[in-house]
Amino acid sequence: MEFCVVTLFPELVEATTGFGVCGRAVQRGLIGIGTVDPRAYAGDVHRTVDDRPYGGGPGMVLKVEPVRAAIGAARAQLPPGSPVIFLTPQGRRFDQASARAFAALPGMALVAGRYEGFDERLLETEADDEVSLGDFVLSGGEIAAVAIIDAVTRLLPDVLGDSASAEQDSFMDGLLDCPHYTRPESIGDRVVPAALLDGNHEEIRRWRLKQALGRTWLRRPGLLARRSLNDEEQRLLREFQAEHAADTDEKHPVRD
Ligand code: 9D3
Numbered sequence: 312m313e314f315c316v317v318t319l320f321p322e323l324v325e326a327t328t329g330f331g332v333c334g335r336a337v338q339r340g341l342i343g344i345g346t347v348d349p350r351a352y353a354g355d356v357h358r359t360v361d362d363r364p365y366g367g368g369p370g371m372v373l374k375v376e377p378v379r380a381a382i383g384a385a386r387a388q389l390p391p392g393s394p395v396i397f398l399t400p401q402g403r404r405f406d407q408a409s410a411r412a413f414a415a416l417p418g419m420a421l422v423a424g425r426y427e428g429f430d431e432r433l434l435e436t437e438a439d440d441e442v443s444l445g446d447f448v449l450s451g452g453e454i455a456a457v458a459i460i461d462a463v464t465r466l467l468p469d470v471l472g473d474s475a476s477a478e479q480d481s482f483m484d485g486l487l488d489c490p491h492y493t494r495p496e497s498i499g500d501r502v503v504p505a506a507l508l509d510g511n512h513e514e515i516r517r518w519r520l521k522q523a524l525g526r527t528w529l530r531r532p533g534l535l536a537r538r539s540l541n542d543e544e545q546r547l548l549r550e551f552q553a554e555h556a557a558d559t560d561e562k563h564p565v566r567d
Contacts, residue, residue: 312467313343313393313418315385316456317378319360319425321346323453333461336470344460345388349373352380361426370427378422378429382437385420393418394439398452398459399428402441405459409442413459414466421459423452482520485538487531489522517547525551 316324328334328344336342350358354376361371382395396419403409413419422429422437434441444455464470483489492503506518524547527535540548 312341312414312416312463313345313389314460314463315345315347315388315393315418315420316453316460317347317349317381317385317420317422318451318453318456319348319350320423320451320453321348324423324457327454327457328460332470333464336464336467339469341467341470342460342464345385347381347384347388349377349381352384353377364427368427372427373424373429373433375430375432378433379437382420382422385422389420390417392416393420395420395422395437396459397422397424397429397434397438397441398443398455399424399434399441400443400446400448402443405442405444405455405462407462410459410462410466413463421452421456423456425451483523485534486523487527487534489519489526517543520544521547521551524548525555528552529555 318324324344324346328337333342333344337344349360353359359374360377361373364370364372386393386395393416396413398421422433442455442459444458449455490504492507496503496508504518506514509515520543524535524540524544528548528551
């Protein structure tokens, strides 16, 4: 899969994609990551890419012509059928389902903004999709682009080893992860849960599933609502809820 990031800070992208899973995927030829800098397409001697907003107000707005020309150069480097995705705080929220959809594409252009954002006519004429990472303020789209490249790359065939990819579509899909422990067995009065020490694989599986269900119920109830629970999962969650109510002395649990 080919990624091309349109950015005024290509070094920011290059400095972060050369490591770990993405770095190895590039080295093995499983993905390519290019960048195009709109400044290279600015026509004037000052290499101007931004200008003051019509109507006034703070900050600068990215100009149509240099960004449009850079997107044209990105399209020319990408396989046919590669969409142009703008990263903006107003976009639809990126999630694992979006990552799966992107991973089926031959390539994608990721257009990162700076300053107050893009001239709206760029979005109207060039964007196939507009994506946000969530409701917090970044200084630009580059870190969002790199996050998306990382999430998508992990889903491509042959990128992860066999055991890691088997783990990915495991039975705890759609739940938060269970707690993890390693040596030593006790740190002061904080001890590793007994279920993990016995070496009873069925007991360990049930303990992990129960913790994953319980933590998802406590921290992200919206995730549970989107996932159906089989008989065992319903039973384990009830057990967790009963123990949680006992722990917290709650006669009337806040959630049910
Ligand atoms: C503080 C400036 N804001 C005024 C209300 C608007 C604003 C403009 C540009 C806020 C952030 C940005 C830069 N952000 C991105 O380019 C961005 C982003 C983000 O800030 N949060 C989550 N996802 C993304 S994707 C791109």
